[in-house]
Amino acid sequence: MSAQYKVDPNDTGAQVVSPLVNRHAVALDANATDCAISRDGRVCAVSLGDGRINITQLDKAGVPTASKSIACHRVAAVGLHTLGEMFISIGQDGRAVLFNGAEPDGAKDIYAFPDAWIEAIAVSETAGLIALASKSLCVVVDPAGQVLSTTDVGSTISSIAFDAKGGRIVASHYNGVTTITAATGEVELTLEWKGSHTGVSWSPSDRYVVSATQEKELHVWDLITLKDFRMGGYPRKCHQMAWTADGETLACSGADVITAWSFAGSGPSGRPPVEIGFVFGGMVCAVAAHPSKPLVAGGFTSGNVLIGGTVKGEAVVAQAANGEAVTCLAWSPDGDVLIAGNSAGTLSVFSVADHLKVS
Amino acid sequence: MSEASNGSTGEMAGKVPVTLLTGYLGAGKTTLLNRILTENHGKKYAVIVNEFGEEGIDNELVIDADEEIFEMNNGCICCTVRGDLIRILGGLLKRADQLDGILIETTGLADPSPVIQTFFVDDDLRDSLALDAIVTMVDAKHFLQTVDLEHECEEQVAFADIILLNKTDLVTDDEHQAVEKKIRSLNQFAVIHKTEKASVDLVEVLAKGSFDLKRLIEIEPGFMEEDPEDHDHDDSIVSVSLTSDKPVLPDKFSSWMRTFVQDRGVDLLRTKGILALDGHEQRYVFQGVHMVMDSDWGKSWSPEEKRQSKLVFIGRNLDAAELESAFSACVSQ
Numbered sequence: 001m002s003a004q005y006k007v008d009p010n011d012t013g014a015q016v017v018s019p020l021v022n023r024h025a026v027a028l029d030a031n032a033t034d035c036a037i038s039r040d041g042r043v044c045a046v047s048l049g050d051g052r053i054n055i056t057q058l059d060k061a062g063v064p065t066a067s068k069s070i071a072c073h074r075v076a077a078v079g080l081h082t083l084g085e086m087f088i089s090i091g092q093d094g095r096a097v098l099f100n101g102a103e104p105d106g107a108k109d110i111y112a113f114p115d116a117w118i119e120a121i122a123v124s125e126t127a128g129l130i131a132l133a134s135k136s137l138c139v140v141v142d143p144a145g146q147v148l149s150t151t152d153v154g155s156t157i158s159s160i161a162f163d164a165k166g167g168r169i170v171a172s173h174y175n176g177v178t179t180i181t182a183a184t185g186e187v188e189l190t191l192e193w194k195g196s197h198t199g200v201s202w203s204p205s206d207r208y209v210v211s212a213t214q215e216k217e218l219h220v221w222d223l224i225t226l227k228d229f230r231m232g233g234y235p236r237k238c239h240q241m242a243w244t245a246d247g248e249t250l251a252c253s254g255a256d257v258i259t260a261w262s263f264a265g266s267g268p269s270g271r272p273p274v275e276i277g278f279v280f281g282g283m284v285c286a287v288a289a290h291p292s293k294p295l296v297a298g299g300f301t302s303g304n305v306l307i308g309g310t311v312k313g314e315a316v317v318a319q320a321a322n323g324e325a326v327t328c329l330a331w332s333p334d335g336d337v338l339i340a341g342n343s344a345g346t347l348s349v350f351s352v353a354d355h356l357k358v359s
Numbered sequence: 360m361s362e363a364s365n366g367s368t369g370e371m372a373g374k375v376p377v378t379l380l381t382g383y384l385g386a387g388k389t390t391l392l393n394r395i396l397t398e399n400h401g402k403k404y405a406v407i408v409n410e411f412g413e414e415g416i417d418n419e420l421v422i423d424a425d426e427e428i429f430e431m432n433n434g435c436i437c438c439t440v441r442g443d444l445i446r447i448l449g450g451l452l453k454r455a456d457q458l459d460g461i462l463i464e465t466t467g468l469a470d471p472s473p474v475i476q477t478f479f480v481d482d483d484l485r486d487s488l489a490l491d492a493i494v495t496m497v498d499a500k501h502f503l504q505t506v507d508l509e510h511e512c513e514e515q516v517a518f519a520d521i522i523l524l525n526k527t528d529l530v531t532d533d534e535h536q537a538v539e540k541k542i543r544s545l546n547q548f549a550v551i552h553k554t555e556k557a558s559v560d561l562v563e564v565l566a567k568g569s570f571d572l573k574r575l576i577e578i579e580p581g582f583m584e585e586d587p588e589d590h591d592h593d594d595s596i597v598s599v600s601l602t603s604d605k606p607v608l609p610d611k612f613s614s615w616m617r618t619f620v621q622d623r624g625v626d627l628l629r630t631k632g633i634l635a636l637d638g639h640e641q642r643y644v645f646q647g648v649h650m651v652m653d654s655d656w657g658k659s660w661s662p663e664e665k666r667q668s669k670l671v672f673i674g675r676n677l678d679a680a681e682l683e684s685a686f687s688a689c690v691s692q
């Protein structure tokens with residue numbers, strides 16, 4: 001399949017795009033909460049609501065060859081990240097666990113918060129650091145579990161993100177966000193905006209910090225001008241944000257389309273976002289940016305999975321709805337495989353290389 | 360996600376039921392929570408508490424709340440919301456298929472309305488959870504002394520769907536009657552269960568669907584005497600119920616309610632209503648907490664039923680005569 005969909009501005013009906021045909025389903029037996037693909041593209045890891053981690057091996061063509069779920073957390077595993085060849089999982093048992101996808105039985109704890117959930121994880125591949133958030137604490141550790149810094153931001157942290165080099169962390173909380181020096185834990189900036197901030201992201205240019213709020217808006221701070229502004233119009237809260245590989249576009253969940261805000265030039269102020277995927281049904285609840293192309297994958301509450309262009313807003317390929325909300329999406333590092341986990345416990349593995357060849 | 364264990368239909372289907380447990384200090388909430396966590400009832404409940412010191416409890420099922428209240432930026436002046444609950448419940452939803460229900464304990468001193476409003480204002484919680492009932496534990500022995508001194512004690516009773524009148528073994532019949540009378544003056548729709556050492560059948564407490572509009576088919580106002588109470592202070596809470604056998608005019612009623620809720624939402628703690636609207640076969644059911652109202656079409660009236668509309672308002676500064684006359688202006692003459 002290499003058909004390309006062209007946007008017809010006069011077409012108000014359902015879009016006809018080429019379907020994601022190369023799909024392989026893996027049963028997980030529990031709600032998928034997050035997913036990631038190893039650096040070599042051969043192992044998918046999925047964190048599960050019952051605390052286990054599913055490990056699915058892929059062949060060169062991106063077809064699953066073996067799958068097993070291993071016990072990891074005592075209660076829900078809620079976040080998963082790659083770091084080099086390894087995976088790191090966080091759980092509501094307060095533990096951060098490092099494991100190798102090829103030998104997951106050798107998993108080891110790198111940090112544990114006593115009697116508290118780990119709410120968020122951020123990883124900087126560049127700096128080789130892991131940031132973990134629990135209650136109002138942000139702890140920075142290296143892969144050996146050595147603690148570099150601990151910072152109490154004074155308000156419960158909902159999300160954390162590294163800057164491009166991994167030198168700073170931004171944490172979202174009530175009434176604003178705080179930036180922290182990773183190595184020392186020193187608070188650099190406290191950026192205020194009233195209300196509950198539920199997610200945060202740092203632009204690859206390091207210029208913008210974007211938070212998602214309980215009021216269904218995005219709040220943007222420009223760290224050069226120190227001005228801030230809102231981006232709204234969302235029917236639902238934005239739970240996931242992803243920057244495209246060129247660092248210029250932020251794709252977000254929270255609407256019935258994937259919204260892609262261009263931060264090129266003077267930024268998104270006064271410009272509407274590119275909207276991808278009209279009339280697909282359901283709300284976008286998961287997004288993941290392609291590792292090299294200006295493409296983004298979106299997962300819908302209806303079960304749709306869509307890949308679209310962030311410049312023109314064209315839908316490239318889509319999978320029909322199966323009724324179960326997509327909870328997480330991840331690309332292989334080469335961009336040839338896309339995986340999607342859902343709330344009903346299914347992992348879908350899509351080999352998309354053929355779909356995306358012409359671009 | 361698994362089907363909620365109550366086997367209910369309509370709004371609640373597939374949603375995890377959440378019970379809010381409130382009550383003044385020492386009323387017996389901890390005893391009840393311990394029973395729910397340790398008794399062999401075959402169900403798995405997560406409990407969100409403020410502080411829990413008990414030993415031997417599966418602590419993966421007991422989550423500490425932080426009581427983080429914030430104001431919504433939505434223009435609703437009484438809309439304070441519990442941010443910690445949005446976060447914790449969102450987290451519990453990740454293991455929703457492992458749970459039969461969730462209990463939230465509020466501290467003895469806290470106004471329960473931010474907790475309740477949290478369920479009404481957050482779409483994600485509304486989609487996946489169903490606020491099941493507000494259960495208030497009342498200490499039969501000390502209630503009458505506390506209620507006149509502490510606002511929170513009054514409010515907890517006013518908000519309740521189910522009241523567990525605990526420690527009834529420690530009071531005389533007369534004292535018991537006096538406590539029930541006081542409870543009824545504050546809340547005319549709550550179901551009251553008498554208990555000793557919180558030993559109520561859990562079936563009477565959990566998965567009752569009190570907030571499920573589909574189940575709101577009858578309101579049975581409790582007994583009320585003509586002159587309910589000597590008001591101890593001007594802003595004491597009262598419960599006012601209104602009925603009418605004449606068809607309610609939809610336009611007039613909705614315009615009155617809109618204005619009333621807007622103007623008086625802060626004073627209005629809870630509202631429940633079942634209306635026979637002029638020209639409609641189905642019951643119109645609604646309920647609210649402060650300014651937040653939920654409404655739906657309920658069961659059809661059967662031919663042998665009396666098409667009687669009932670409304671209950673619980674709140675402060677409510678003038679029964681004024682409400683009565685405003686409501687009677689909304690019915691077909």
